[in-house]
Amino acid sequence: MRMIASTLTTDRLVLRHPQASDLRAYTAYCVSTRTRFTGGAFNAVQAFDKFSAMIGHWALRGFGRYVITRDGQPIGHVGPLQLDANEAPEMTWTLWDAAHEKQGFALEAAEAVRDHLLRDQGWDHLVIRIDPGNTASRRLAQKLGARFADDPAPQWLPGAVTYWLMAEVPA
Amino acid sequence: MTPAPTLTTARLTLRQHLAEDFALMRDILMSARAAYMGGPFDLEKSWQIFAADTGAWALQGFGGWAMVETATGRIVGQIVIQHPAHYPEPEIGWMLLEGAEGQGFATEAAQAALDWARSAHGMTTLVSYVDPANAASIAVATRLGASRDAGAPLPVGETPDGTHVYRHDLAGVAACA
Numbered sequence: 001m002r003m004i005a006s007t008l009t010t011d012r013l014v015l016r017h018p019q020a021s022d023l024r025a026y027t028a029y030c031v032s033t034r035t036r037f038t039g040g041a042f043n044a045v046q047a048f049d050k051f052s053a054m055i056g057h058w059a060l061r062g063f064g065r066y067v068i069t070r071d072g073q074p075i076g077h078v079g080p081l082q083l084d085a086n087e088a089p090e091m092t093w094t095l096w097d098a099a100h101e102k103q104g105f106a107l108e109a110a111e112a113v114r115d116h117l118l119r120d121q122g123w124d125h126l127v128i129r130i131d132p133g134n135t136a137s138r139r140l141a142q143k144l145g146a147r148f149a150d151d152p153a154p155q156w157l158p159g160a161v162t163y164w165l166m167a168e169v170p171a
Numbered sequence: 172m173t174p175a176p177t178l179t180t181a182r183l184t185l186r187q188h189l190a191e192d193f194a195l196m197r198d199i200l201m202s203a204r205a206a207y208m209g210g211p212f213d214l215e216k217s218w219q220i221f222a223a224d225t226g227a228w229a230l231q232g233f234g235g236w237a238m239v240e241t242a243t244g245r246i247v248g249q250i251v252i253q254h255p256a257h258y259p260e261p262e263i264g265w266m267l268l269e270g271a272e273g274q275g276f277a278t279e280a281a282q283a284a285l286d287w288a289r290s291a292h293g294m295t296t297l298v299s300y301v302d303p304a305n306a307a308s309i310a311v312a313t314r315l316g317a318s319r320d321a322g323a324p325l326p327v328g329e330t331p332d333g334t335h336v337y338r339h340d341l342a343g344v345a346a347c348a
Contacts, residue, residue, distance in 0.1 A: 020230050045257045045327075048230075053219045056226025059174065060190040083218040085190065156215035 003062040004080075004121055008112045015066035015078060015109055018054050022067050022074040026051050029076075029096035037131035038094075039157070057081065065092060068109045075100045078109040080117060080126060083156075091117075091126040091165055093140065107140055114144055118167045128163040129154060138163075175228055175236050176291070178283045185236035185250060185280055188225045192237050195246050196221045199266060207302040208266075224251050232292065233261070238280045247271035250280045252288055252297065257327035263288070263297045263339065265311060277311045285315070285339055295342040298323060303335045312337035 008015040018026075030040060030047035042050065054077065058064035065079035076095040082088075093110045095101055117123045128146050130137045138161070142148075146163035153160040178185040188196075200210055200217035212220065224235025235251040248267040254260065263284060265277040288294040299317060301308045316339065323336040 023230065045255050048255055049219060049223045052224075052226040052230055052234075053222035054226065055229045056188075056222035056224070059225050059228075060188060060193070060222060083214055085193075156213060 002121070002123075005116055008066065008116055010108050010112045012070060013105060013109055013112075014069045015112060016069060017058060018051065018065070018067045018077070023048070023051055025074045025096055026077075029094070034094075034096065034098070037134040037137070063089075066109075066113065068095070068105065070100070070105065075105065076109070078106070079113050088125055088127040089123070091128050091146075093137070101136075107143055110140065110144055114165060118165065122167070124167050126165040127151075128165060129157050129160040130163070131157070132159060132161050141165075175225075175234060176287070178236070178287055179241070180279050180283045182241060183247075183276060183280050183283070184239045184241045185283060186239060187228075188221065188235060188237050188249075192246055193218065193221050195268060196249060199268060204266075204269065207305045207308065208264075224249070224253070227253065233288070236280070236284065238265075238267075238276060240276070247276050248280070250277075250284050252284060258300075259324040259326065261288070261294060261297050263299055265308070272307065275314075277308075278314045281311065281315055285341060289341040295340075297339045297341070299337045299339070300326060300329070300334050301337055302333065309335075309337070312339075315339060 006017055027044050027047040029035065030042040030050065031044065033041060035041050054065055061082060063080055065077045065081060067074045068076040068078055075097065078093040080089040081092050082090065093106045095106050117126065128141050130141060141163045144165060146165045149162045149164050151162035175187040197217045199205060200212045200220060202211055205211045227234035231254060233252040235249055237246055238248040238250055239245065240247050246268065248265060248271055251264050253262055263281055265281055267277055285297065288297060299312050301312060317337040320336045320338040323338060325331065325334055325336065
């Protein structure tokens with residue numbers, strides 16, 4: 001297991017493990033059109049399943065996606081996801097509500113995770129998969145220093161474009 | 172992170188899932204053996220099912236266990252207690268790996284999980300939702316003492332033709348013991 005920090009703190013945010021009290025806000029996100037780029041919208045049952053899996057990922061792999069909190073309120077999730085142990089871990093980020101966009105929260109959270117994984121923990125690389133129409137996310141990938149690559153889309157996200165975040169990119 | 176408690180039976184250890192269990196669980200979930208659970212599933216959905224069974228412990232205090240043959244350390248299947256929002260009540264389910272059938276492992280593991288549900292959560296009844304064509308699973312439910320409950324409510328989206336409800340009466344078991 002590759003254990004990573006259980007909490008990361010930035011200027012404005014605290015990133016921590018997902019917990020039961022986040023489920024209501026996470027479900028509201030899942031049933032909204034904000035999941036249109038990641039296979040949604042989902043129903044409440046699917047949201048429960050996906051959130052359970054987010055928690056289970058930490059238990060199984062020692063790392064996983066953090067819930068982004070702002071003044072104690074959960075506003076999104078960010079971090080590495082690895083379905084197949086033989087494949088590169090995938091870096092992900094999402095804000096759950098449009099009200100929290102355009103304030104740099106996703107970038108601030110993703111930078112903290114990138115620095116922790118690639119600099120503190122010495123991970124080599126992270127793959128990033130994005131729906132080609134998700135321009136906000138593609139911009140964020142570039143701001144993180146990720147490099148666009150011509151990899152085929154994974155079966156679970158048809159049409160996705162790929163970026164790589166490499167350890168040699170200056171943090 | 173709330174882990175699954177470890178339970179032991181004569182031949183089995185039921186324990187928290189480990190990442191390396193996924194290779195075996197995936198083989199079941201992505202194969203025709205998952206037909207009675209709505210599968211076969213793709214890799215992403217298989218991971219989600221597996222990780223959700225592991226993570227549900229933190230949300231509800233129950234979830235999935237890996238079923239390990241104690242003598243060999245070999246994983247023979249999975250047992251799960253679950254109560255997602257579209258289920259009217261908690262359910263116990265079991266899944267055996269290929270080659271692990273016909274040895275009573277599912278019955279032995281489910282009995283331990285039912286005993287735990289009664290003592291740890293005070294549950295007096297659980298159900299098993301079974302495809303009527305799944306004779307092996309019906310045999311396990313019957314061996315556990317469950318009987319068909321034709322009047323029980325079904326999970327949202329399921330039909331009386333596609334899903335039969337077998338009810339485990341834990342209060343009755345306690346009274347007989």
